Amino acid sequence: MSVQLLISYIFLGLTLAAPIGPVNSARLDKGIKNGFWHAWMVGAGSMIADAAFMLLIYMGLVQFLNIPWVQILLWLVGGFTLTYTGIESILQMNKVKLHSAKNRKDSLFHCFMLGFLMSITSPMSIIFWLGIYGSILAKTAVSFGTSHLLVYSSMIFIGLTLWDLLVAGLTTGMRRYLNQRSLSIISVVSGLSLVGFGVYFALQGLRALFS
Numbered sequence: 001m002s003v004q005l006l007i008s009y010i011f012l013g014l015t016l017a018a019p020i021g022p023v024n025s026a027r028l029d030k031g032i033k034n035g036f037w038h039a040w041m042v043g044a045g046s047m048i049a050d051a052a053f054m055l056l057i058y059m060g061l062v063q064f065l066n067i068p069w070v071q072i073l074l075w076l077v078g079g080f081t082l083t084y085t086g087i088e089s090i091l092q093m094n095k096v097k098l099h100s101a102k103n104r105k106d107s108l109f110h111c112f113m114l115g116f117l118m119s120i121t122s123p124m125s126i127i128f129w130l131g132i133y134g135s136i137l138a139k140t141a142v143s144f145g146t147s148h149l150l151v152y153s154s155m156i157f158i159g160l161t162l163w164d165l166l167v168a169g170l171t172t173g174m175r176r177y178l179n180q181r182s183l184s185i186i187s188v189v190s191g192l193s194l195v196g197f198g199v200y201f202a203l204q205g206l207r208a209l210f211s
Contacts, residue, residue: 005152006151006152006155007155009152009155009156009159010155010156010158010159010162011159012155012156012159013155013156013157013158013159013160013161013162013163014159014160014162014163015159017159017160017163017164022082022118022122022193022194022197023042023043023046023115023118023119024167025190025193025194026042026085026114026115026118026190026194027039027042027043027115027164027167027168027171028167028171028190029089029187029190029191030042030106030111030114030171031167031168031170031171031172031174032171032174033106033187034106034111035171035172036168036169036171036172037108037168038106038108038111039111039167039168039171039172040164040165040168041108041109041111041112041115042111042112042114042115043115043163043164043167043168044112044115044164045111045112045113045114045115045116045117045118045119046115046116046118046119046164047115047157047160047161047164048116049115049116049118049119049120049125050119050125050129050157050160051157052120053125053126053129054129054153054156054157057129058149058150058153068208071208072205072208072209073205074121074122074126074205075201075202075204075205075208076201076202076205076206076209077117077121078118078121078122078198078201078205079198079199079200079201079202079203079204079205080198080202081117081118081121081198082118082194082195082197082198082201083194083195083198083199083202084198085114085118085191085194085198086190086191086192086193086194086195086196086197086198087191087195088191089187089188089190089191089194090187090188090191090192090195122201
């Protein structure tokens with residue numbers, strides 16, 4: 001087991017976490033409004049959900065996710081969670097003041113659960129991990145055997161953690177250069193992004209329900 005190979009799996013974890021999606025939008029929104037720890041907790045919640053998916057796939061329990069009613073439930077719950085969060089972000093765009101002690105910050109637990117629910121109910125996450133992580137396990141088993149699959153999976157998870165820390169740090173730094181207008185714009189854009197994902201999920205769920 002070479003160090004270079006382990007580093008490549010850490011880098012893979014970074015690249016898997018990087019694409020813009022609901023969780024990264026929520027990370028940016030909570031981090032810019034509330035600071036480092038709130039952004040980090042959104043990511044931490046998401047990572048726990050990712051770990052659950054990785055464990056399910058690792059243990060071969062993915063058949064459960066192929067049950068039609070489970071898929072419909074995930075579409076609908078994921079759609080509601082994202083739409084509600086997006087609308088909340090838009091409605092609060094003028095209520096948050098930069099560098100003000102009067103701001104009512106979201107609790108860290110709320111941010112953690114937001115990230116967790118977004119990921120655990122997201123069919124995109126399920127499809128993503130089934131397609132990407134499942135194929136990675138298969139390729140790794142063929143190339144290097146099954147004895148170190150857990151180690152390589154841990155390296156991917158380290159990459160996810162590094163991305164979470166990076167985004168949380170960036171949002172904290174960005175707060176220094178923002179004014180009230182730019183903060184409102186970010187809230188609206190982030191909110192609309194989440195609503196867009198939520199509506200898409202809900203439509204997919206309703207289509208599957210009535211088809």
